[in-house]
Amino acid sequence: MSSSGQTIKCKAAVAWEPKKPLTIEEIEVAPPKAGEVRIKVLYTGVCHTDSYTLGGHDPEGIFPCILGHEGGGIVESVGDGVTSVKEGDHVVPLYIPQCGDCKFCKSPKTNLCQRLRVTQGKGVMLDGTSRFTCKGKSLFHFMGTSTFAQYTVVSEFSVAKVKDEAPLDKVCLLGCGISTGYGAALNTAKVEEGSICAIWGLGAVGLAVAMGCKEAGASRIIGIDINPDKFEVAKKFGVSEFVNPLDHTKPIQEVIAEMTDGGCDYTFECIGNVKTMRAALESCHKGWGQSIIIGVAAAGQEISTRPFQLVIGKVWKGSAFGGWKSRDSVPKLVEKYLDKKMMVDEFVTFNKKFEEINIAFDLMHEGKALRTVVNLFE
Ligand SMILES: NC(=O)C1=CN([C@@H]2O[C@H](COP(=O)(O)OP(=O)(O)OC[C@H]3O[C@@H](n4cnc5c(N)ncnc54)[C@H](OP(=O)(O)O)[C@@H]3O)[C@@H](O)[C@H]2O)C=CC1
Ligand SMILES: N[C@@H](CCC(=O)N[C@@H](CSC=O)C(=O)NCC(=O)O)C(=O)O
């Protein structure tokens, strides 16, 4: 019997309050309204940003909510007026939508569609309401995706239809971490052949940056991390040299400058730490070096450097979702993966059952996981 038009009861990992583990609860998921899509979420990754919000560091964090933004699933039903996807389509939810019609979507200079941004930041759908309830309480959405639920409702603008043959337990990761790092190298920095690159933080995002730098023909890719366990795995993604700041007494920017005859062409911060953001900028080559901030820093944190660093030609940039215009790009990234032209499987270090989702957070904090993929129906 079709569930279309009905409220669905299913399981979700609910974040009732910051700094507390998620709890698996039965929730009710209302049918999609006009312009919305209800998705059966089969798999989800766990990104550091989920942990950042659960940890109470996100100024937009709003509880109780359903976190998660690296999902892969199948369209269960669509609301009135939805034409771009239909029941049965395989999809990846998108935390940066692409409406195609706003000033941002029409500009080739950005991927930051603003159509849903205000309501998304408030944890509700475009009409200002939530589709989730649990124990009689409304639950907030998160990043317009909420993939830690067996069923979620998202805007039509927030789904990418992907090929049916794409394994959803892998391509879910193209919903954030891999696309973000890879695109930061290719779209935001536009790394050139022969470039010297350095990457702070060798998690999934940092290693996806390395993959992009390698594809662009970088001559040296320096990985910087305080966890030496990351170094061996990082080689597979193209990292050619390793620096552990804990092995040095002098500032890391001096170490990098000595190693590179004055600094790097491109540096990437993939941690979310304002001190390493400064180090990454100051490790750029005078005159042309660019530093890309990808890491998300906690509420209240601010970056600083001597303005002279910018006067002498170093450039500070940021990158969200790797600069990809999401609905156009994610299906293409999936095809590239299916054509074996980019790595995705290699980012999956663990698979867990839904009830083990908190272990996925632990593995990330222990530095053991690049990505843990959670099966929501196991
Ligand atoms: N801008 C965007 O669009 C996106 C941003 N992000 C952000 O990117 C960042 C990285 O995400 P993700 O890859 O999932 O995170 P991970 O936690 O997997 O990776 C971060 C890595 O940085 C290491 N690290 C921590 N502190 C330092 C330090 N002081 N110096 C050097 N290395 C350090 C960690 O080591 P250890 O293993 O010991 O913890 C870990 O290896 C996060 O801030 C996340 O919120 C994520 C996705 C999209
Ligand atoms: N809500 C936070 C900002 C969080 C943030 O920067 N998110 C990134 C994606 S992180 C994915 O894992 C992003 O793309 N931001 C663009 C956006 O419009 O949110 C805060 O308020 O600090």
Ligand SMILES: [Zn+2]
């Ligand atoms: Zn993420």
Ligand SMILES: [Zn+2]
């Ligand atoms: Zn738009």
